[in-house]
Amino acid sequence: xADKVATRVAYGxxxxxLGERYPQIVALDADLxxxxxxxxxxxxxxxxxxxxxxxxxDMVDTAAGLATCGxxxxxxxxxxxxxxxxxxxxxxxxxxxxxxxxxxxxxxxxVGEDGASAQANExxxxxxxxxxxxxxxxxxxxxxxxxxxxxxxxxxxxxxxRLGREKVPVVCPDGYKxxxxxxxxxxxxxxxSIIACGVMVSIxxxxxxxLAAKGVDARVINMASIKPIDRDAIVAAASETAGIVTAEExxxxxxxxxxxxxxxxxxxxxxxxRVGMADKFGESGAPAELMKKYEHTPEKIVxxxxxxxxKS
Amino acid sequence: xxxxxxxxxxxxxxLQVRRHIxxxxxxxxxxxxxxxxxxxxxxxxxxxxxxxIRPDDPKWIDRDRFVxxxxxxxxxxxxxxxxxxxxxxxxxKTFRKLGSPMxxxxxxxxxxxxxxxxxxxxxxxxxxxxxxxxxxxxxxxYRVYVLMGDGExxxxxxxxxxxxxxxxxxxxxxxxxxxNNLQIDGHVSSxxxxxxxxQKWQSFGWHTIEIDGHNFTQILAAYDEARTIKGKPSxxxARTIKGKxxxxxxNVAEYxxxxxxxxxxxxxxAELV
Numbered sequence: 001x002a003d004k005v006a007t008r009v010a011y012g013x014x015x016x017x018l019g020e021r022y023p024q025i026v027a028l029d030a031d032l033x034x035x036x037x038x039x040x041x042x043x044x045x046x047x048x049x050x051x052x053x054x055x056x057x058d059m060v061d062t063a064a065g066l067a068t069c070g071x072x073x074x075x076x077x078x079x080x081x082x083x084x085x086x087x088x089x090x091x092x093x094x095x096x097x098x099x100x101x102x103x104x105x106x107x108x109x110x111v112g113e114d115g116a117s118a119q120a121n122e123x124x125x126x127x128x129x130x131x132x133x134x135x136x137x138x139x140x141x142x143x144x145x146x147x148x149x150x151x152x153x154x155x156x157x158x159x160x161x162r163l164g165r166e167k168v169p170v171v172c173p174d175g176y177k178x179x180x181x182x183x184x185x186x187x188x189x190x191x192x193s194i195i196a197c198g199v200m201v202s203i204x205x206x207x208x209x210x211l212a213a214k215g216v217d218a219r220v221i222n223m224a225s226i227k228p229i230d231r232d233a234i235v236a237a238a239s240e241t242a243g244i245v246t247a248e249e250x251x252x253x254x255x256x257x258x259x260x261x262x263x264x265x266x267x268x269x270x271x272x273x274r275v276g277m278a279d280k281f282g283e284s285g286a287p288a289e290l291m292k293k294y295e296h297t298p299e300k301i302v303x304x305x306x307x308x309x310x311k312s
Numbered sequence: 313x314x315x316x317x318x319x320x321x322x323x324x325x326x327l328q329v330r331r332h333i334x335x336x337x338x339x340x341x342x343x344x345x346x347x348x349x350x351x352x353x354x355x356x357x358x359x360x361x362x363x364x365i366r367p368d369d370p371k372w373i374d375r376d377r378f379v380x381x382x383x384x385x386x387x388x389x390x391x392x393x394x395x396x397x398x399x400x401x402x403x404x405k406t407f408r409k410l411g412s413p414m415x416x417x418x419x420x421x422x423x424x425x426x427x428x429x430x431x432x433x434x435x436x437x438x439x440x441x442x443x444x445x446x447x448x449x450x451x452x453x454y455r456v457y458v459l460m461g462d463g464e465x466x467x468x469x470x471x472x473x474x475x476x477x478x479x480x481x482x483x484x485x486x487x488x489x490x491x492n493n494l495q496i497d498g499h500v501s502s503x504x505x506x507x508x509x510x511q512k513w514q515s516f517g518w519h520t521i522e523i524d525g526h527n528f529t530q531i532l533a534a535y536d537e538a539r540t541i542k543g544k545p546s547x548x549x550a551r552t553i554k555g556k557x558x559x560x561x562x563n564v565a566e567y568x569x570x571x572x573x574x575x576x577x578x579x580x581x582a583e584l585v
Contacts, residue, residue: 026449050445050480058438058472065442068420068428070373071449073442088435088469096420096429 004167008105010141012037036076060085067098079104079120097157105163108249115284125254127160134159135227139201146178183230189219193237200247207301243271243308252276273304319528332391338577340407346567348388350492350552357531367397381436382461398425434467463495477545478517487547492554525550
C-alpha cells in the first residue's frame with residue numbers, strides 16, 4: 001500500500017520532473033513556494049522560476065505574457081489568494097485561451113489552523129464558470145502526477161489544478177492514467193452512487209464500506225475532471241442506481257455538486273444530495289476536527305445515501 | 313518593415329491614422345476617440361519609426377512586442393496596424409460590428425498583429441514583463457513596448473508590475489504613459505491625483521523620460537534613449553492632449569468614449585487635412 005502523500009507535494013515533485021523533459025515549462029509563485037512546493041522546481045531550474053512576491057494579479061498576467069512567447073507557465077499560490085487575480089485570469093488568460101496552468105493549493109477546510117481566510121471553498125465554482133478553463137481536482141499523489149503529465153502533453157488553453165495541504169491515501173489503481181473528461185470508477189456498485197473529488201474520494205470509499213455493512217452496494221466515482229465533466233458516467237449513475245450523493249471539500253454551491261446536478265437535471269433526473277461546505281466560512285482548528293465539524297465525513301455521505309434510498 | 317525617421321512622413325502617417333480613427337468610430341457608432349487621438353503620434357512613432365516588426369509575418373518570433381494596456385483605444389491601434397499593412401484598411405470600417413476582427417477591445421485571437429488581448433485596465437505592464445522574461449530566457453533581444461493611460465495607473469496592479477520590471481532589471485521593457493490628464497469622470501487630478509509621476513516611477517527604480525507626446529523629434533529621441541538604458545526599465549511620460557487633432561474634442565472628457573454624430577464627423581474630417 002503506497003504511502004500517503006499530499007497532492008501539493010506530488011505537484012512539486014512532478015513539476016520538477018516535467019521541467020527536465022519539457023524546457024518550455026516555467027513556474028511562478030507569489031511568496032508561497034515552500035507551501036505550494038514550487039520550491040522544488042525553483043531549486044532545480046532557478047532561471048525558469050519567477051518569484052512574483054505577494055502580487056497575485058501581477059503573477060497571473062506575467063504568466064500570460066510568458067505564455068504568448070512559447071513558454072508553458074505553471075502559476076501557484078493558495079487557491080484563495082490566487083482568486084484575487086480571477087479577473088486577470090478571466091480577461092486575459094481565458095479570453096485569449098492562453099496555456100497557463102494554475103496549480104493552486106490549500107483547498108478546503110483541511111488547511112486547518114490558519115483559519116477561514118486561507119481555506120478555499122469557492123474556487124471550483126469560480127474557475128469552472130470560465131470558458132476554455134479546464135478544472136481538475138486530483139484525488140491522490142499519483143493522479144496529480146498523471147494529470148500534470150496529461151496537461152503538458154495536451155496543451156490547449158488554460159487549466160486549474162486544485163491541490164490540498166494534507167496527506168491523502170492513494171485511491172487510484174496502479175498504472176492508472178488520468179484523462180480529461182473521463183471519470184474513474186474506484187468501486188463498482190448498483191444501489192447508490194457517490195461522485196466525489198479530491199480528498200473526498202477516499203472518504204467516499206469509507207462511506208461505501210459502511211453502506212456495504214448495511215447491505216447497500218455503493219458505486220464510488222472519482223470525478224477528477226470537473227470541466228469537462230464525464231457526462232456519460234453521471235448519466236449511467238443516475239439511470240443505473242437510485243440516485244447520487246456528491247462529495248467535495250468545497251461549497252455545495254457551484255462546485256462538483258452543482259456540475260453534477262446540471263447534467264442530471266438535463267439528462268436523467270434523479271435524487272441528488274450534496275456533501276460539502278454548507279454555504280459557510282470555515283475557522284481555525286486541526287484539519288481532522290474541521291473535516292468533522294463541517295461534515296466532510298463518511299457518516300454524512302451515508303446519511304444522504306440512506307435518505308435517497310428511503311425515498312426510492 | 314522599413315522604418316523612417318523623417319518627421320514629415322511620420323506626420324503624414326499620423327494624419328491618415330487620425331482620419332481612420334474618426335471614420336471608423338463614426339461608422340461603428342461607438343468607440344474611444346479621445347484617447348485614440350492623444351496616443352496616435354506615440355503609436356505611429358513606434359510602428360513606423362522604432363519597432364522591429366514584419367507586418368507580413370505577424371508572429372515573427374524575434375519581433376518587438378507591443379501591448380496596448382489602455383485597450384479601449386482599439387480604434388487608434390487598429391488604424392496604426394492597418395496603415396502598417398497588417399490587414400487591409402477597408403477592414404477598419406467594420407469596427408465593433410458583429411463578426412468583425414475589429415473587436416471593441418483588442419483580441420489576439422481575432423485580429424492579426426495584436427500581441428495581447430486587453431480591455432481591462434492595469435494589466436498590460438505585467439504582460440509585457442512576462443514577454444520580456446521569456447525573451448531573456450531564450451537569449452532574444454526583442455523589446456517590449458507597453459502603452460498605458462494616466463487614469464490607468466490608479467490601478468494597483470500597475471505598481472506591482474512596476475516593481476517586477478525593476479526587480480528583474482527588465483531593460484527591454486519600455487512603458488509609455490499617455491498623460492492627457494482626462495479620464496471618464498473628469499480631470500485625473502480631481503478624480504484621483506496620480507502626480508508626481510516622474511518621482512513615483514523613479515522611486516520604483518525606473519528610468520524616466522518626459523516629452524511632448526505630439527512632437528516627433530521628442531518621441532523618436534525618447535525611444536532612442538530608452539534603448540540605451542541598461543539594467544533598468546524605462547518609461548516615457550508623454551504629455552498629450554486628449555482628442556488631439558479634432559478641435560471640438562481636444563481636452564473634452566466627454567469624448568473619452570463617445571462617437572461623433574454626422575455633423576461632428578464632417579467637421580473632424582475637414583480639420584484632418
